[in-house]
Amino acid sequence: MSRATRATKMLEQAGVAFTVHAYDYDPDADRIGLQAAEALGEAPGRVLKTLMALVDGKPVCVIVPSDHEVSMKKLAAAFGGKSAQMMKPAEAERVSGYKVGGISPFGQMRRIPAAIEELAMGHELVFINGGQRGLQVRVKPAAAAAVLDAIVAPLVS
Template identity: 50%
Template sequence: MSKKKRTSKGTPATVALDQAGVPYTARPYDHNPDAESFGLEAAELLGVAPERVFKTLMAEVDGDLVIGIVPVSGSLDLKALAAAVGGKRAGMADVATAERVTGYVVGGISPLGQRRRSQTVLDDSALGYETIYVSGGRRGLDIELTPDDLVKLTDATTAPIGRPTSP
């Protein structure tokens, strides 16, 4: 993996990585706005197993906003997310709130470089991979980095918060 230099086309996510001196690889792809699942589209176009591509979702746990990062091959287990942060009730945050708080559009929300930092939980399955992929801050751009670097940069905890999608 190479460290990409900050360019005028950088996103807040790549700027945050550059400022932290964290090695990563930007992985652009030709995004189709009609894709049913942006995450599965990214996995397919990048030639990566969907279990290594992670989506960033915002939930509300007992009134607090929390970021859950789970594989695109499954879904976020809201009960598990609530338990991971010591909460009782969780529901998905509405789209407008997620976009306003993160500074990104849905489908391009990165766990990195958000406008306002929220408590973050990464599904522990990420720890089984040398590198994982997360949104780079816009549709059509993923970032490959180590799970450990993602945890450090987002001050995340890890827990089993992902739920496989039924076949």
């Protein structure tokens, strides 16, 4: 497994401090984020999942704790939209340039508006996908939000 991905390169170029953590990815896991948290020995609230969604038909990247579900109503409101829905996996892969299970908010094919659940900001460090299945980066949530120019808002139900 390569530890140099588009995601880690973006963080390095932005001068963001991070560490890389590999784990055994289970492609059959019901909930990939929870499986990552368990494999890393971390609390699910500190391991954030990256989801791709559409708000009023436009792509957005959503980063929430792995033990929570996104509220479509709150997601739409965070971006000033009327409606939100999850992207289909094939579309998420095409838009992000990453495979499902390895989608990172960092280093996507094009800059997509991002939002981070405000609960994540209560942790000193969080884990976010590093651009490959079985690879996480540990980073300060405020640094992640800053490099992504992300909206910090309540996004979970």
